[in-house]
Amino acid sequence: MPEKLNHFVESQQLTPSIIDYLFKRADELRPGPHTYLQGKILALLFYEPSTRTRMSFETAMSRMGGTYSSTENAEEFSSAVKGESLEDTIRVVSKYANCVVIRHKEEGSAAIAAELSKVPVINAGDGKGQHPTQALLDIYTINKEIGRLNDFKIAMVGDLKKGRTVRSLAYLLGKFKGIEITFVSPEHLRIGNDIKAYLVRHNISFSEEDDLNKVIPKMDIIYMTRTQKERMSEEERKNHEDYEKKGKVFAITTDNFNLVRNDARILHPLPKVDEINLPIETEEKDPRIAYFRQVENGLYIRMALLDMLINSS
Amino acid sequence: MPEKLNHFVESQQLTPSIIDYLFKRADELRPGPHTYLQGKILALLFYEPSTRTRMSFETAMSRMGGTYSSTENAEEFSSAVKGESLEDTIRVVSKYANCVVIRHKEEGSAAIAAELSKVPVINAGDGKGQHPTQALLDIYTINKEIGRLNDFKIAMVGDLKKGRTVRSLAYLLGKFKGIEITFVSPEHLRIGNDIKAYLVRHNISFSEEDDLNKVIPKMDIIYMTRTQKERMSEEERKNHEDYEKKGKVFAITTDNFNLVRNDARILHPLPKVDEINLPIETEEKDPRIAYFRQVENGLYIRMALLDMLINSS
């Protein structure tokens, strides 16, 4: 085993030796089911519902032989009515379980939870903060799909301002060499300055674009994200439509799918809406579509992570 | 094992040899618990809550040694906010589990799910469509109660227009011989023409009535369903009350329970409201009341079904 990780709160915590260990362990665990976590209990404490992420952790725990107790209703703990603090909740829940997965609306909440918990805490999304297990499964997928984690070109497309998936992944890519990132978004949804500063510090070269079609042919990985129109302000929405009128593209459709190189791969954290619009036939058969394999990889890497955190704690 | 069933979407898929196999298997599995599904995971994807059906599948899976991951909140996937398609959801969820049970508001949705899922899909109710595991447990119960699935008289009572339970059961009865169905409902809640046409094609004799009391004494099985007043239009409700004023009866009460033959049985898919109104004492002791045994049978037949689908897939 690599150096000990007590909690997994942000993707920067991952070192090359931990990453290497988890990738190998995930590959080993893939066949399943296993009994490595028999008798162990995972608590899932979700302050906002996320059925997909919850099911991924639950089935990962099941495949390892463990059990779980979940709530998507954790808001109840801290509601105006009952008013329990996050600090109290985590101290209670960490008595019941061998590990706690937390999703919360507030950035930094997973770090608070980690401080007080007697058992490992995994951040499954903290507001605008991070979603580090997503970043972990993303790089696990990239490595599986193109055979390396250094020396590749990646486009990150969509709402880069609010998407925590992109934030976590960018932080994690800072660990590797020879990566060129192109951020593709309308101006009002650009990646934050904190990320840019971090990439500069880590010598990761990046650029910004506002038209996907220009960059597709150069890319090894096209990482699509939802545009999240529902979170836009009136002005942002108008702005966005202006871009579309000018013919700027932030989506993959049958019109530009042919621009994707044969050895390139399209990833997406899912759920997707209209930023990818391809026939089911293509999605099922074309090897460039990697996002359903990415979902499955999430299961195996979470199995490896749960195993590492619980069995070394 | 009989011929292979990949998914269970509609009751017509059941052949005599599958039915025979499942009945025997359910009898064998009755004592429980078992380990036939150890290490297997069931996903329950409910787009509308149905605690009863969910608990029945969950405990069936547990009794077989398997585990499950459930959501009654699947609507979230396809909400206006996130907008994921059913097609995408099923492709994601079928990566996590060895079998998916789906309940959805739209008729035909289970069939769509079955088409894309890599693992068996079970329809647990698709809008006005079907609820085929209910029909399966119904005929399993009829066979246990009266010792045969041919040559019997059955009254189906209540809202026959919207009740998918009745639809699924009628389709399934089309597989057997010597059955006489009497549909008992107010005119505005009559069984659909599609079902009638199907029964004609399968040489099942049927008639329609609008007063339960007239038919009770002739029946071997009285299959009651909820009148679902909450789903009636203003006009239907008024219509319904007119029937009641005329003394037409669509309920079993102490007034007409004595008309039920001693060797006849009353079934109900539950939940029931006032269409059955008998003292608890009677319900607990009178052998003609079969609906609580019917619930229990549901558990065993679902165990058999899960075993067949998962272990042959």
Place this chain on the structure above:
Amino acid sequence: MPEKLNHFVESQQLTPSIIDYLFKRADELRPGPHTYLQGKILALLFYEPSTRTRMSFETAMSRMGGTYSSTENAEEFSSAVKGESLEDTIRVVSKYANCVVIRHKEEGSAAIAAELSKVPVINAGDGKGQHPTQALLDIYTINKEIGRLNDFKIAMVGDLKKGRTVRSLAYLLGKFKGIEITFVSPEHLRIGNDIKAYLVRHNISFSEEDDLNKVIPKMDIIYMTRTQKERMSEEERKNHEDYEKKGKVFAITTDNFNLVRNDARILHPLPKVDEINLPIETEEKDPRIAYFRQVENGLYIRMALLDMLINSS
């Protein structure tokens, strides 16, 4: 094993020999996990959400090797729309499981459930009625913390009128000798006359106070409860604020924590809000803070209870 308990509906059902048995069994089960309930299924039927209590029972069941099927949505069964009676629901659910934990808004509902259930029923809170497993874990904690269940002084503080936790505990303390209870509350939140009459009948001496600071130094156990301002009427709330203006105290803060004797213990059923306001440092390290150990004890005593009820039924 002590005399048989079929259901656990109210704390008065506990006899000295059952209490003694459960305490020893909880101590034995503490290390965990176990397989005593392998193949057994617990149904959690919650008509109002209580994530904390649900998770405690679920993880208790898991640690015993059993599984569970839960709903916090049981209201659905009895909604205006579907209208199933509690009697029917319990008869259905008790077919699926080896034990049913019920939480319901109506006082007396657990008793109704127990009457019809074929399997053991545990009351996890019935409106203003009782919450007897909380009382059980309270006395288990008192015994662990001060080494005895006789001859001690306890202050019960907060909303004594509506708090069912206090009711259940007071009923249970009636079983022991040499206990002196001081009820501390504003006048409008005093303990009910039924409890007082019960204590008189059982020769438990008690008094009433309206200022916590006066009584702290004499107490072995200070049992805090939430003031539940959200349930107060306009008048009660005003009344309450008048008390606070007069300098009457119903809370533990850094101002009066030093009044707590070194061998005394503070308990709280949790969640707590501002009735306890101490630095996290103090809560984590001062041995007088017993409420997080109390939570953990709840897990072990529920494991013992589930084992006793299910394995003797």
